[in-house]
Amino acid sequence: MSPHNILFLMTDQHRVDTLGAYGNTVVETPALDGLAARGTRFDRFYTPTAICTPARASLATGLHPFRHGLLANPERAAGGQDELNESQPLLWPQLRAAGYQVGHVGKWHIGREHGPEHHGLDGEHLPGALNPVRHPSYQRWLADRGLPPFAVTDPVFGTAANGVGRGHLIAGRLRQPVEATVEAFLTDRTLALLERYAAGRRTSGRPFMLSCHWFGPHLPYLVPDHYYDLYDPDDVVLPESMAETFAGKPDVQRRYSEYWSADAFDADAWRKLNAVYWGYVTMIDHQIGRILRALEEYGLGDDTAVFFTADHGEFTGGHRLNDKGPAMYEDIYRVPAIARVPGGPAQVSDAFATLTDLNPTLLDIAGLPASEPCDGDSLLPLLTGDTGGARAVLDRTEVVAEFHGHHFPYSQRMIRDRRYKLVHNPESVHELYDLDRDPHELRNVHGSPAYADVRRELTGRLYRELLRRGDPAHSWMGYTADIGGHRAPDLDGVADDLG
Template identity: 80%
Template sequence: MSATNILFLMTDQHRVDTLGAYGNPRVRTPALDGLAAQGTRFDSFFTPTAICTPARASLATGLHPFRHGMLANPERASGGQCELDESQPLLWRRLRERGYRTGHVGKWHIGRENGPEHHGLDGEHLSGALNPVHHPSYERWLRERSLPPFAVSDPVFGTAPNGTGRGHLIAGRLRQPAEATFEAFLADRTVALLEEYAAEWHRTGRPFMLSCHWFGPHLPYLVPDAYYDLYDPDTVPLPPSMAETFAGKPEVQRSYSAYWSSDAFDAAAWRKLIAVYWGYVTLIDEQIGRILEALRAHGLWDDTAVVFTADHGEFTGAHRLNDKGPAMYDDIYRVPAVCRVPGAPARTSDAFATLIDLNPTLLDIAGLPAPDPCDGSSLLPLVRGDDTPEARAVEDRDEIVAEFHGHHFPYAQRMIRDRRHKLVHNMDGVHELYDLASDPHELRNVYASPLYAEVRRDLAGRLYRELLRRGDPAHSWMGYTADIGRGRAPDVDGVADEIA
């Protein structure tokens, strides 16, 4: 039994600061905190793009979004493709070729029509961005257990910015006990598959990769009373970036704030919404605990790597914004990530890493090389504490580059972030530069400040060269609109310098 099993756990729209392991002293997340205490907790882990489908497609392919082509959620497609290119070396296909069983439970959201079963995984396509609470499988599961159906009371809506009525649903009281929630349903499905895989593992030694992807804590926060009222709003701090004025920033951010009616909620209302979001996090953590307990009960703990992460974060009032969108703040780009590998030491890592790196990491755990092509690097040498060139290469990374193509509307952005500064190049609108040392909440855009001219030019040049290296076509636009000085690539005819 040399191959290592893999249990992969993913949440959706999950802020780093909601976990005890990441410094929150109030939120109860014992399952994930315990996992982090036994594995590697990544403190500088980022999504390649803060939107579900392209982020998840990067995990599946090991490629940057502009390369795999899935640029937005299928419901809001902004010119990209709506299904995975099956000619690419998808993660699960590689694992099955290695002899692994592959299973998927929960949110898929990588293709409009093609779900996990289309790609050869054990599982059912639960489509869409939010809990499909009227899916026949869930309703049948409720009936078989004599559990009450989905119902919500006391809904909390935003206000439509044009004054025509109510806006988005943000939260509500779920009239079901915890054991009837969609989150419990997904945990039940995962535990059932785990039992099946464990039996085959012990009988034949065949390894597996089993994934469970929750739809939460993505809004709307629909949770039972016990979680809706679990945290006292008076103990909930408001995000410091609620002091946002949008002065000197892209106008789209102010518009997006109005779209989500963020200012329609006063401080007390925001504290309650954040408290409910925390309750949702605790509900999911309890379901994760059930799965980890089953893993141990089946005698798999010492033979299974467990990886936890999220596809992106959420604003939850930060920067007077909600959900996610055309603003590349750490609130939605930095995500939690924990990797626990049998035999590897417990540690924390501040190395820059992204979801793209998890593709070759999972393959490396299975004893497979990275796909070709691949834009990530395996994190396994770092997790194991190896003193190897591969581990040092990851630890020595000095920047992260991310991209965004739009969600509710096309909107192109590229971002470079190092330990001190962040530059956001907006293809439409003013650009952004933040000094993360003096302004950790990214409130002051110093892009136009003469004091930061050298920093601006250095970051813009680094971002431009990296986009050019990757083959990201955004480099062409950036070459004409960014303060990068000399060093641009020649134009399409290769005669730009001669004409100049």
């Protein structure tokens, strides 16, 4: 039997706490909950960086963002490159070379101009960060089905921080039926490719990898009335981090809050916005259900590895912030991740894992070695219950993430273990959170004498990991941070030579 098929489902800007599988008792997500019940739900899954393009590029390459070079969304360039380096081995061409049928539907956002077809995938480039409501393909799809065009009423805007004009669009009522939404459009396209690939699997035995990446529930939350009003705002419990004062925090967080005008909405308004966001999540879950049912109808359920994840999370008012940005809180760095592989057990994993690990995992499913170079580890042994083979992942004690800017250059590095999180901000105050005592990350204890040993230990561990990776940020830390005995020998040698 040839290698298993792969169905890869991805959302954008998706909070972990919106899924029933992750403990939400109000939001209806039957498709994803069912997938989690039959596979592996990751409880400590992180994005390598909470911004679309570099996170997706890490999935494509298996490399840390500083290594693949796409450091920010091209629409908000922060000094990085706009396209992937053609010399870097990408996931999908390797699968094609191994005989896979490979298709991609939906959001790509890996670079500015080169879409999936540029890399040999079946699919069309739908450029940009948001739903492509003006794209000719979507317009033709609507016309062919006699469906009404995109239109929004009752828009909800923020307030411009400079007091001139209105701020960002946050939500609105979509004047279309569900079957006319971009989400339905992407699902229809995915189903068409799935039918074609299923036929290819039957006739030639060729496996497939098919991806569907929705643009939501990324703001603005533009959904039909049914989903806009699906949840009662009174059932929304606002995050405790909305009590954020920014005391002892980098000032950029306060400025970003002003930019997104989070304080322009009172508690009732935020409850409604969160309820609409939940409705968006349910709408996408219903589309996922359509695809999973088709997979079973084609008799492919036992022969297909299914993955679901998101590129990063969203604040939705947490920490008096919205969207994502220069703050490395759990709201946007911890993401949902569910995987079901043929023969794998139903389980919950608390091992640290990231999007970067999914690149070698998917290649492993296809019987292919990891790319060279590759910064991730295959999760396949863990997914199949092979604890011995999964030691590289199971033995991890921490996760490290990076950020390079969005709207403007801004460098950050984070190390997070099972109790603490340290965020290194070269231009500002650093952050340290005791997640056992302060799970909502409200109190920065970086300067607290009681945490001096923890601070020094984590700073040193972060420095050594950045040095090991070759991340240039280690150099700045080597001269400015309290890294104790973790200092690299080359720096000590230079000091001795100069002394």
